[in-house]
Every structure is written in C-alpha cells, then in structure tokens.
Amino acid sequence: MKMYGNWRSAAAFRVRIALNLKGLACEETFIDLDAGDQFKPEYLAINPQGAVPAFFDGDGPPLTQSLAILDYLEDIRPEPALLPSDPKARARARSLAQVVACDTHPLYVPRVRTYLMSAYDIPKDGMMGFVRHWFETGLKTLETRLAHEPGTGRYAQGDAISHADLCLVSLWVGTGIFGVETAPYPTVKRIAEDCLSQEAFARAHPLRQPGAPA
Numbered sequence: 001m002k003m004y005g006n007w008r009s010a011a012a013f014r015v016r017i018a019l020n021l022k023g024l025a026c027e028e029t030f031i032d033l034d035a036g037d038q039f040k041p042e043y044l045a046i047n048p049q050g051a052v053p054a055f056f057d058g059d060g061p062p063l064t065q066s067l068a069i070l071d072y073l074e075d076i077r078p079e080p081a082l083l084p085s086d087p088k089a090r091a092r093a094r095s096l097a098q099v100v101a102c103d104t105h106p107l108y109v110p111r112v113r114t115y116l117m118s119a120y121d122i123p124k125d126g127m128m129g130f131v132r133h134w135f136e137t138g139l140k141t142l143e144t145r146l147a148h149e150p151g152t153g154r155y156a157q158g159d160a161i162s163h164a165d166l167c168l169v170s171l172w173v174g175t176g177i178f179g180v181e182t183a184p185y186p187t188v189k190r191i192a193e194d195c196l197s198q199e200a201f202a203r204a205h206p207l208r209q210p211g212a213p214a
C-alpha cells in the first residue's frame with residue numbers, strides 16, 4: 001500500500017490511524033501543500049482534485065477522499081471493526097464522522113484559506129477568524145451531540161473506536177495548529193485524549209510525521 005499525504009493533513013491522519021489500528025503497512029510520500037506541490041501537473045495526474053490523501057492498494061487509479069478510503073479499509077480488513085454492526089449505531093458513527101469530514105474540515109483546507117485571502121483581499125488574521133469560526137461550529141456540534149446523545153460511551157459511538165473517533169481526533173489536533181480554544185468541549189476532549197494516548201493514534205499524529213516542526 002502506498003499513500004500521498006502530508007504531515008499536517010487531517011484527512012491523511014484519519015487514514016493513518018485506521019491503517020495502524022488494522023495493522024496494515026503503508027508507505028507514505030509527503031506532498032508539500034505549503035509549496036503548492038498538490039497543484040503540480042505530476043500530482044494532478046495522480047489526483048485531479050489537488051488534495052491528499054491519494055491511496056494506492058496495488059495499481060491505480062488511486063482512491064481519494066478519506067472517508068471512502070476508510071470504508072475501503074473496512075471492507076478489505078474487517079477486523080478490528082471501525083464501524084459498529086448495529087445499523088443505527090453505524091449510521092450515528094458515520095454521521096459524527098461526517099460532521100467533521102464533510103461540514104467542518106473542508107472550510108479550512110489550504111485552498112479555501114488561500115482563496116479567501118487572494119480573491120477577497122482578506123488579511124491573514126481575518127482568514128484565521130473564519131477558520132476558528134468553523135472549527136468552533138464543528139466542535140460545538142460534536143460536544144452537544146456527544147454530551148447528550150445516549151449512543152456516546154467511552155468513545156464517540158459506544159465503547160469501541162469507530163470512524164467517528166478518527167475524525168474527531170483529526171479535528172482536535174487542529175485546535176493547536178489554529179489556536180482554537182478547547183475548554184468549551186470537555187466531552188470531545190475526553191474522547192480525543194483517550195484516543196491519542198493509544199499507540200495507533202499517537203504514531204499517526206501529524207507532529208510525528210516527517211516534515212513536521214520539531
């Protein structure tokens with residue numbers, strides 16, 4: 001298995017955690033997103049979207065979109081399961097994952113931040129305010145749901161790790177990078193810290209990847 005990723009990428013982080021939990025070896029090549037290498041013709045030939053991760057299991061074309069890759073890994077290596085078997089619990093785990101991966105993360109990826117600043121002449125601190133707003137919106141949704149819905153257990157969905165936790169953790173580590181206040185989200189914090197204390201998560205952590213700041 002082979003993946004194009006980036007140390008800071010929340011989407012690649014989610015996939016790395018699943019690979020670690022399932023004991024799958026994957027060679028990762030880092031694309032420099034700050035340098036714009038995702039838009040070079042040679043990378044666009046791999047993923048025309050100009051985004052990581054792009055994941056290969058054998059021949060191409062690669063799989064893209066972290067949630068689709070997580071589903072693929074679930075299909076080829078069902079154990080340990082990262083989605084519950086009960087249909088409602090499974091849908092809830094996916095719903096929590098999608099709050100992060102579909103409705104929060106896309107609002108702060110580099111291409112959105114760069115476009116905001118260049119097309120609308122928004123200064124960097126204004127752009128960071130935009131990013132923090134959407135982080136807070138996503139975290140508040142997670143906190144409200146996790147604190148009040150009966151499906152929450154040790155983890156976001158029950159007492160087994162699921163895609164919801166992989167996504168939750170990928171958002172949580174971004175709070176440090178983007179200077180987002182974390183005190184209002186104690187349930188998210190409890191689950192994130194529990195996960196990050198485990199080897200499969202810790203080894204996948206952005207700051208443990210090549211290219212990350214010391």
Ligand SMILES: N[C@@H](CCC(=O)N[C@@H](CS)C(=O)NCC(=O)O)C(=O)O
Pocket residue numbers: 006008009010011012033038050051052053064065066067101106109110111112
């Ligand atoms: N929805 C996609 C997001 C992919 C994505 O936007 N990845 C970011 C890094 S986390 C990226 O490569 N961004 C490049 C850019 O925005 O220019 C997924 O979950 O895989």
